[in-house]
Amino acid sequence: MNVEDVLSGSAVSANPTSLKLSDWASLTISRDYSAAEMAGMAAVDAMKNSGRDADDIASLVYACLDDQDHFAPACHVQRVLGASEALAFELGAASNGGATGLVVAASLLRSDPSANATMVTAAGRYQAGRLRRWQESLGIFLSDGSAAAVLSRDGGYARLIASSHTSASELESLVAVREDLENGNIMLAQQTGLGPYLPIIRDAGIRTVRQVLEESGVELSKVAKVAVTGVGLAQLSALILEPLGIAQSRTTWPFLREIGHVGPCDALLGIDHLLRGGQLQGGEKILVIGMGIGFRFTTLLLEVCDPPAPE
Numbered sequence: 001m002n003v004e005d006v007l008s009g010s011a012v013s014a015n016p017t018s019l020k021l022s023d024w025a026s027l028t029i030s031r032d033y034s035a036a037e038m039a040g041m042a043a044v045d046a047m048k049n050s051g052r053d054a055d056d057i058a059s060l061v062y063a064c065l066d067d068q069d070h071f072a073p074a075c076h077v078q079r080v081l082g083a084s085e086a087l088a089f090e091l092g093a094a095s096n097g098g099a100t101g102l103v104v105a106a107s108l109l110r111s112d113p114s115a116n117a118t119m120v121t122a123a124g125r126y127q128a129g130r131l132r133r134w135q136e137s138l139g140i141f142l143s144d145g146s147a148a149a150v151l152s153r154d155g156g157y158a159r160l161i162a163s164s165h166t167s168a169s170e171l172e173s174l175v176a177v178r179e180d181l182e183n184g185n186i187m188l189a190q191q192t193g194l195g196p197y198l199p200i201i202r203d204a205g206i207r208t209v210r211q212v213l214e215e216s217g218v219e220l221s222k223v224a225k226v227a228v229t230g231v232g233l234a235q236l237s238a239l240i241l242e243p244l245g246i247a248q249s250r251t252t253w254p255f256l257r258e259i260g261h262v263g264p265c266d267a268l269l270g271i272d273h274l275l276r277g278g279q280l281q282g283g284e285k286i287l288v289i290g291m292g293i294g295f296r297f298t299t300l301l302l303e304v305c306d307p308p309a310p311e
Contacts, residue, residue: 045148057119059119065095083119120148208298225287252274264292288302
């Protein structure tokens with residue numbers, strides 16, 4: 001749905017300058033499916049693409065944020081897949097959930113010699129009354145959707161080479177729920193914006209990127225594409241693009257601006273978009289930069305192996 005249509009159909013007003021700087025074009029809204037149902041559909045697609053069976057899935061990680069539809073959504077995905085023996089659990093990490101889920105799923109696979117595969121799913125659906133779609137102070141349009149990926153010991157579209165994570169946990173109080181704020185805000189960060197804290201958040205994210213590149217021995221200039229988290233373009237530029245000298249055309253932002261910020265799904269959706277885009281060849285690298293309120297970062301480096309045929 002076009003962002004102007006979303007705003008015109010709600011009681012929320014938007015500062016024209018902030019809206020323009022955010023660069024959002026549209027977002028996705030699910031009126032019929034819950035977050036868990038969307039995650040189940042994404043999981044089924046991922047299983048088909050992987051060629052694996054439900055019995056191969058040793059663990060199932062479900063990344064979610066503020067799920068208002070289901071108290072145990074990981075179990076719903078289990079039932080849909082028929083993977084009742086898998087270790088299934090929900091994972092927080094806010095918008096960093098998808099990237100964190102990949103690290104957790106990979107760690108579980110590596111720690112269990114008997115495991116053939118693991119799965120990470122992510123989903124988000126934002127209903128009225130809890131969080132507004134347009135978060136002006138954060139520069140994001142909350143969008144509905146889901147994503148999933150299967151990790152195995154061999155084969156696959158891409159290989160995980162390295163990962164790093166950190167948090168600027170001194171800022172956690174900015175996202176504690178409060179009742180004394182104005183204009184319907186429930187977090188201090190919504191009222192103050194990120195401006196005063198950008199240097200701290202930026203430095204934390206850059207550390208994870210540099211650590212991954214250093215440990216893998218790969219120069220940033222040799223990375224083909226960068227999968228980012230869908231914060232507004234102004235925030236993304238200040239936190240990631242400008243400090244690292246990355247052109248937005250080299251990232252998944254042109255894709256994300258058309259679908260909105262899908263909570264914990266952005267990293268997984270971005271990876272899928274890049275792999276199916278037909279522009280990457282075997283051996284090329286993808287840098288994944290996940291970020292979420294709290295404030296935390298997870299960076300991964302992937303090597304393209306056998307990408308699927310372009311759709």
